Amino acid sequence: MLDEKDKLTDSLILQKYKSNAYNVAATESANSQLMDVFMGILRDEHQIGHEIFLEMNSRGWYQPKAANMNEFNQNMQKWGQDLQRLQQNIQHQAGYPHHGQQQTHVYQQPGNLPPHQQAMYRPPQNPVI
Numbered sequence: 337m338l339d340e341k342d343k344l345t346d347s348l349i350l351q352k353y354k355s356n357a358y359n360v361a362a363t364e365s366a367n368s369q370l371m372d373v374f375m376g377i378l379r380d381e382h383q384i385g386h387e388i389f390l391e392m393n394s395r396g397w398y399q400p401k402a403a404n405m406n407e408f409n410q411n412m413q414k415w416g417q418d419l420q421r422l423q424q425n426i427q428h429q430a431g432y433p434h435h436g437q438q439q440t441h442v443y444q445q446p447g448n449l450p451p452h453q454q455a456m457y458r459p460p461q462n463p464v465i
Contacts, residue, residue: 341395351381358377
């Protein structure tokens with residue numbers, strides 16, 4: 337038989353899975369009304385999960401490690417540099433002008449792209465309708 341700590345732990349794990357599922361459903365909704373419905377449910381699921389977390393935290397059963405701000409800042413700086421490198425690579429591969437050059441590239445629909453660039457476009461898989 338499960339004790340109260342195990343029940344709350346199971347409940348929190350379930351809330352995390354449910355929140356993830358509703359997040360995907362909202363992201364891949366076919367229209368804005370459906371997305372709004374999923375976002376409302378997602379907000380409720382996050383609130384339930386947060387309340388379970390607060391209860392576990394107040395009983396000392398779930399004590400997340402405090403963030404080290406130095407490590408956080410270092411990671412943010414590294415991620416920012418990685419993002420800049422990726423953006424530059426994408427611009428270079430797509431033929432965008434380098435900094436200071438005039439842009440002559442015109443956006444094209446994915447079907448009209450040259451064959452070597454068509455592989456970069458991938459439509460969403462299994463969208464929720």
